Amino acid sequence: MTAPGADAEPTAAPPTLSVGLAVGLGGLAAAFLAAGTPLAGAVALVGIALLGASLSAGSVRLCAAAGATLAGAVVAAAATAAPPAPVVGGAVLGVAAWDVADHGLGLAAHVGRETTTRRNELVHAAVSLAVGGAAGAVAFGGFLAAGGGQPATALVLLLFGGVVLLAALRG
């Protein structure tokens, strides 16, 4: 005997648009990093696989692991002396991919898959990409303006970046 009044409960799965966007952005990030060095691309691919798994399993923890793996891909790029441009692009797209995936999981918990969430997802993805793109452009612009690796300016830029980072972390 079962209790009656079963609600048409929404399934707690991330909306398909978010899944598609996250995996697409992640694939692009992997492509950028692979253009840097093959090792970075390979690690990034593992990260995308984890991201996909987290979305299909609905697990926020797995999604965080995917984010960590994407950061690992950037570390791998640094260790294998990848050129800066693809690494910056890969970082922007990687953070955006993780953000969209995590947002999708949040939507899954709150409203479920059957709900109309298109506008919400697109706005979030656009904001995320805009923030990352702007940050990447400013950083890369600064790097180019510094003339590509003069020791003194690079150090100043590095320190500046560190200060910004710390200020942001405190906020």
Added chain:
Amino acid sequence: MTATNRWAGLGAAALVVAGVGVLFRSPGAVLAAAVAAGYLAVRAAAVRPRPSLAVERVVADEAPDPGDEVRVTVAVRNEGPTLFDLRLVDGVPDGLAVVDGPARHAAALRSGDAATFAYTVRAARGDHEWTGLEVVARGPLGARERATTVAAGGRLRCVPTFDGATDLPLRGLTTPFAGRVPTDVGGAGLEFYAVREYRRGDPRGRVDWNRAARTGELATLELREERAATVVLVVDARPAAYVAPSPTAESAVERSVDAAGRLADVLLSKGDRVGAAALSPRTTWLAPDTGRAHRARLRETLVTDPGFAPTPPDPDRRFVSRLWRRRFRRRLPDDAQVLLFSPCVDRIPITFAERLDALGHAVTVVSPDPTPHRPGGRLAGLERGLRLAELRAAGVRVAEWTPAEPLAVAGDRAARRWSR
């Protein structure tokens, strides 16, 4: 306002990446860390969402029949600054089941924009009221969220028509007043009961003239007196009784209340006094009475009283059947018989019926069958069958009522078996 901690790991990751970048003299990694710093800076600078919403809810039909599907439309208008991430969950009343489209929505609203979403509920007996819409608003990067409830009214009142085509023979416990229940008392009536010897003063019309002509002795025909009964309808509405053969089927309580409503209508039309009670932690008692005002009161009680609600009571509420039984007996008039509606899924209604019957309140049990056609259900059905057999052995009348048949059919079938 709570922090979602979505970006918690990003700062640490950025520091690690920047550190590795410095270690390997790789500008790319340091720049990647700067990208993360950009996200963190925007997160820190983002304004906290303060949703200011106007919500309007439209219920397509505010007085539907039970089982009707009713469309509910919710329009949300942003009266404050832009909301980047808005999740809406409508507070559907407990007794209503959403059958189409989740009662939820996610949106992003500019100032002055509106979002509309709609869903369908299946109307169930009772007075249902919407009170609020749950809102979760997040900032552009989702670093902080604010959860509130926006007040928005809405009402759906579903009153079933208890049309009285159903009848169930009552037992012979009656009041001294004239009515329709045949009794074992000889006197004036319609149906032959017995013949006794003539006493002075017997009405001439009741003298058995045939016998007088044959034997020369005067004898008087006794007819079955028909009297009115006092009936208390008790609906088993404990959490255990909210069972149905399938998730979409009507619960035993729902069928019980429906049957009680129909029988009450018929009994009141015949001049019987009818009361109602819920065997439930949400105690409900309506003393037996008769008349038009009482008919309306009884219907209102069955439809809207929380004791008969279509959703189970809080399982944490204490229900001590012995105390309930004692209080019920104190309230029950001496000449009242009891019609108990229960799926009989445990022993409590069995004990209740047996004790009450032993005390002289004639008890009839109407038992809607909630067992599904599955192996487990068949086992539960066997156990239930044993309980009902025990009731019958104790002299309680039992009418079994399967989901497929109307109560009138079940009542007829049972009545053929019952001897008067």
